């Protein structure tokens with residue numbers, strides 16, 4: 629499989645890129661608005677993994693080139709830019725591709741972080757409206773903390789909840805999630821259920837902020 633991370637130069641993009649590159653044989657493409665930045669970050673991730681003795685395939689480019697090279701396109705940009713980012717690569721998407729939303733919209737005030745539910749229910753659904761109709765959109769990874777992924781010495785033990793209206797695409801992303809060591813995935817139902825998953829993330833951050841010794845929390849359902 630070929631995976632593109634749009635905005636893969638950022639925190640969650642780095643975490644997913646290096647975990648997939650380390651734990652699977654899939655090719656990983658780092659997208660950026662600036663192709664040079666995409667290439668530099670890809671080289672950085674590659675050298676982090678080769679220094680640890682892993683042979684990996686990570687390339688970098690502009691977002692459009694990354695999307696064109698991939699079957700799975702993860703929109704790893706801040707939520708307010710997610711719809712425009714998908715729209716900017718729409719012509720590079722083709723039947724059979726899957727777009728994945730890890731995005732969560734949050735507000736912060738003096739109490740802590742709060743879910744900022746977008747009109748339309750969730751960012752995953754906002755992304756779906758910006759995506760060509762033939763391309764399924766799946767919500768996943770919203771509750772994984774980038775810091776937990778980027779620390780490669782950290783052994784993961786988390787669930788990812790996968791939502792989407794296309795059952796095959798959902799299963800593909802469930803399996804792709806589970807190829808990362810320490811991740812199990814659950815099907816959360818149709819894309820309309822994504823808001824409930826996105827809303828867990830501010831809770832995780834508030835728990836980390838209010839409890840000594842907790843950081844980079846994720847979820848494990850049992």
Ligand SMILES: NC(=O)c1ccc[n+]([C@@H]2O[C@H](COP(=O)([O-])OP(=O)(O)OC[C@H]3O[C@@H](n4cnc5c(N)ncnc54)[C@H](OP(=O)(O)O)[C@@H]3O)[C@@H](O)[C@H]2O)c1
Nearest residue numbers: 635637638639640660661704705706707709731732773774
């Ligand atoms: N960080 C986490 O722990 C975490 C966990 C779960 C889910 N998420 C979700 O994942 C998404 C990315 O989070 P992040 O923390 O990785 O974000 P980030 O590091 O702040 O940004 C990711 C990338 O987005 C691109 N970007 C910035 N401004 C942009 C704009 N105006 N238009 C298009 N692209 C822009 C940048 O890439 P270029 O400059 O290279 O284009 C940047 O490196 C968010 O939706 C967030 O809710 C994050």
